[in-house]
Amino acid sequence: xxxxxxxxxxxxxxxxxxxxxxxxxxxxxxxxxxxxxxxxxxxxxxxxxxxxxxxxxxxxxxxxxxxxxxxxxxxxxxxxxxxxxxxxxxxxxxxxxxxxxxxxxxxxxxxxxxxxxxxxxxxxxxxxxxxxxxxxxxxxxxxxxxxxxxxxxxxxxxxxxxxxxxxxxxxxxxxxxxxxxxxxxxxxxxxxxxxx
Amino acid sequence: xxxxxxxxxxxxxxxxxxxxxxxxxxxxxxxxxxxxxxxxxxxxxxxxxxxxxxxxxxxxxxxxxxxxxxxxxxxxxxxxxxxxxxxxxxxxxxxxxxxxxxxxxxxxxxxxxxxxxxxxxxxxxxxxxxxxxxxxxxxxxxxxxxxxxxxxxxxxxxxxxxxxxxxxxxxxxxxxxxxxxxxxxxxxxxxxxxxxxxxxxxxxxxxxxxxxxxxxxxxxxxxxxxxxxxxxxxxxxxxxxxxxxxxxxxxxxxxxxxxxxxxxxxxxxxxxxxxxxxxxxxxxxxxxxxxxxxxxxxxxxxxxxxxxxxxxxxxxxxxxxxxxxxxxxxxxxxxxxxxxxxxxxxxxxxxxxxxxxxxxxxxxxxxxxxxxxxxxxxxxxxxxxxxxxxxxxxxxxxxxxxxxxxxxxxxxxxxxxxxxxxxxxxxxxxxxxxxxxxxxxxxxxxxxxxxxxxxxxxxxxxxxxxxxxxx
Ligand code: SF4
Numbered sequence: 135x136x137x138x139x140x141x142x143x144x145x146x147x148x149x150x151x152x153x154x155x156x157x158x159x160x161x162x163x164x165x166x167x168x169x170x171x172x173x174x175x176x177x178x179x180x181x182x183x184x185x186x187x188x189x190x191x192x193x194x195x196x197x198x199x200x201x202x203x204x205x206x207x208x209x210x211x212x213x214x215x216x217x218x219x220x221x222x223x224x225x226x227x228x229x230x231x232x233x234x235x236x237x238x239x240x241x242x243x244x245x246x247x248x249x250x251x252x253x254x255x256x257x258x259x260x261x262x263x264x265x266x267x268x269x270x271x272x273x274x275x276x277x278x279x280x281x282x283x284x285x286x287x288x289x290x291x292x293x294x295x296x297x298x299x300x301x302x303x304x305x306x307x308x309x310x311x312x313x314x315x316x317x318x319x320x321x322x323x324x325x326x327x328x329x330x
Numbered sequence: 331x332x333x334x335x336x337x338x339x340x341x342x343x344x345x346x347x348x349x350x351x352x353x354x355x356x357x358x359x360x361x362x363x364x365x366x367x368x369x370x371x372x373x374x375x376x377x378x379x380x381x382x383x384x385x386x387x388x389x390x391x392x393x394x395x396x397x398x399x400x401x402x403x404x405x406x407x408x409x410x411x412x413x414x415x416x417x418x419x420x421x422x423x424x425x426x427x428x429x430x431x432x433x434x435x436x437x438x439x440x441x442x443x444x445x446x447x448x449x450x451x452x453x454x455x456x457x458x459x460x461x462x463x464x465x466x467x468x469x470x471x472x473x474x475x476x477x478x479x480x481x482x483x484x485x486x487x488x489x490x491x492x493x494x495x496x497x498x499x500x501x502x503x504x505x506x507x508x509x510x511x512x513x514x515x516x517x518x519x520x521x522x523x524x525x526x527x528x529x530x531x532x533x534x535x536x537x538x539x540x541x542x543x544x545x546x547x548x549x550x551x552x553x554x555x556x557x558x559x560x561x562x563x564x565x566x567x568x569x570x571x572x573x574x575x576x577x578x579x580x581x582x583x584x585x586x587x588x589x590x591x592x593x594x595x596x597x598x599x600x601x602x603x604x605x606x607x608x609x610x611x612x613x614x615x616x617x618x619x620x621x622x623x624x625x626x627x628x629x630x631x632x633x634x635x636x637x638x639x640x641x642x643x644x645x646x647x648x649x650x651x652x653x654x655x656x657x658x659x660x661x662x663x664x665x666x667x668x669x670x671x672x673x674x675x676x677x678x679x680x681x682x683x684x685x686x687x688x689x690x691x692x693x694x695x696x697x698x699x700x701x702x703x704x705x706x707x708x709x710x711x712x713x714x715x716x717x718x719x720x721x722x723x724x725x726x727x728x729x730x731x732x733x734x735x736x737x738x739x740x741x742x743x744x745x746x747x748x749x750x751x752x753x754x755x756x757x758x759x760x761x762x763x764x765x766x767x768x769x770x771x772x773x774x775x776x777x778x779x780x781x782x783x784x785x786x787x788x789x790x791x792x793x794x795x796x797x798x799x800x801x
Pocket of ligand 1: 393394438439440459461681682683741742745746763764
């Protein structure tokens, strides 16, 4: 995984609550066998009509938002299915960070496994950004855990382990494999094969 | 220290722990995999030349995109077929047991785990599927994971996790539960009350007199939809109902092993006065049949109610109001209309929420000697081959088919429509599944979540009806 570097971009404001992963990536696109190539299906049903034509009013289809790498959302983003395809689509589309009030647990985890930073801010701050700052650059500094927009600086919380994984681009499995002795001891003491 | 059942399972599975502030390494006892969320995980293993650490603890089946029509015919959908073949190859290469498409034990992963006796009290269970919470009904800690975590569990049989909060939901009742008030209605009204993120960051433990008297299958329905309330997992302390269910299941421990485990399992209940971070109480006597009207499972009303107006629904929250407006538009509904005035086109009885034997028996009582409305296309998709077989032994297939239902092979089917079973744009469906998200059952399709008996009655009348009048 690539390490996360500091980010500066205007946001793509997706002003909808309770966005579920069925919307982020509809099921007909879960049949691919790889992790890439999902970007073109991101928010497919909101983005395209029945004939596959881009809907002119959906935010991802507006040229002024093109190339922006921060997705601005609201409450309860990523609810529903555990499909990691949702994060692969967001990443493949070009987003590097998501800003919002709250996120579903599995979705939140999945983001960090793929190098996507998720930043939670209080509702009044998110409201303020939606209202006044959607055309301003947002600077995300992961090391110092700050977000800067104009002269506003917000601090955000992040689990220290997730943060270091993101900063170093760690492969989590190789870290865990260093605990081989502990895992083996657990297996000897507990016999997880309790059938028969 | 007094502990909840979740605390006990957690402590029993700690492989390595720094402190409460950091994630701990947790051992995983059972790993279920299926064709849709696993291929990339096996790719990852191959890329790093890694093995599956404990192939004997991993079980696979095909459920999400399998056809539910005659399986002796070749699959039409080539991409789905490739996903299935990929799983077959992965299981073969890595030595994993697969209940394949023509296996007697094939079925929806959350239906077969319990019925095979793979799901046991006190275990940790994961699957690349959010409804893994179903297995919590056995007093297991069971939760959905993403594909990266599937790969992590395959390689290490462990996961890094932070401990969740304890959330207790006490469900009491004084009246006898009759057929009309189902586990589905209870969980839908819980989600209506606490919202789609009410359980966020928590493991919900369901307790109280209602739960104690509930069968295993109905406890599964409740735990299944915990994820719809945003919870990490849902569970019920195991008791004699659980133990009796598990005796004699194909993979259950046998004889002395079973008796030895019984002693451990009997300790697996929350201590009296154990501390919960959050607690709510619901009197189940007041719950009546529920129908969802919107595009998330919290958008639910009593069958006696009318479609709410967005202001009334949102209670002052501007974004929720917008979301309700959007939902009404998508669902093509107008506030103020009784839900029983709404006609439906399709009925789906199936999914890991409501496609077990008891669900089918109850629905069959409603449809027996009646006919499906001429305007409705209705289908029953049993949760597993074992459910299908048991139902056929009871003659349920004949009851459903005589009424005009289609009787299918087992799988996820129209719960998410990855196979050919989908709604057409604009079609309205009474569904016993768990998600009514936009397009979930087919692009442009409109889903109303209900219990099996409510779905059965709706099939007959062609509209939602208060099934209590029929019982
Ligand atoms: S039945 Fe539906 S919810 Fe259950 S595992 Fe299958 S797709 Fe998921």
